[in-house]
Amino acid sequence: MEIVKVDNAKCIGCGACVAIAPETFDFDDDGLSKVINEEVTESAKSACESCPVEAISTEEVIDTTYTEVTEEKAA
Numbered sequence: 369m370e371i372v373k374v375d376n377a378k379c380i381g382c383g384a385c386v387a388i389a390p391e392t393f394d395f396d397d398d399g400l401s402k403v404i405n406e407e408v409t410e411s412a413k414s415a416c417e418s419c420p421v422e423a424i425s426t427e428e429v430i431d432t433t434y435t436e437v438t439e440e441k442a443a
């Protein structure tokens with residue numbers, strides 16, 4: 369699974385990503401970008417390409433959704 373990430377140490381708060389992909393990015397309390405939806409959409413990719421300081425990236429992560437399987441034994 370691929371997710372969108374923002375490096376807040378690089379972000380300068382220009383707002384390009386929020387304008388291009390408001391469903392993915394929003395401003396945090398410091399006026400910097402934060403990811404509100406990690407899904408890699410076409411607009412999120414466009415925002416990634418438009419960031420002037422290359423603060424946005426996508427990252428492949430392992431789906432850690434864990435489902436416990438219990439085996440029920442006959443009494």
Ligand code: SF4
Nearest residue numbers: 379380382383385419
């Ligand atoms: S486009 Fe880049 S620099 Fe501008 S707000 Fe988004 S992450 Fe920050």
